[in-house]
Amino acid sequence: MANTAQSKKRARQVVRRTEINKARRSRIRTYLRKVEEAIASGDAAAAKSALQSAQPEIMRGVTKGVYHKNTAARKISRLAARVKAVEAK
Incomplete structure (x- = not known):
């Protein structure tokens, strides 16, 4: 338990x-x-727009100290690759 002020x-x-x-x-x-x-x-189309709206939110988490920069970059990169794969189908 905290003792000092x-x-x-x-x-x-x-x-x-x-x-x-x-x-x-x-x-x-x-x-x-x-x-x-x-x-x-x-x-x-929905995946691409969802990713575009998610990217700034994820990076805002980095600036606010919720996520590490590399963690956010990795998440965005993997999602972008999956969205790209959906577009290719």
Whole structure:
């Protein structure tokens, strides 16, 4: 348990930050799920537009410290390859 005033304040801040990060992570997962569903349905146009809307959201997660830069780049790259494969069909 926190004893000093500073450690009590940091504990309060962590609780607030955790809620914010949880909401951000959830929002990003929603965008990713939309892309996945569009890919699964085979709709190339929907998949492409879903990916275009998901990309800035994923990178925003990087700037906010929710994801590492390489993790986000890897996710976007793999999704883009899968969307491209759907378009090729």
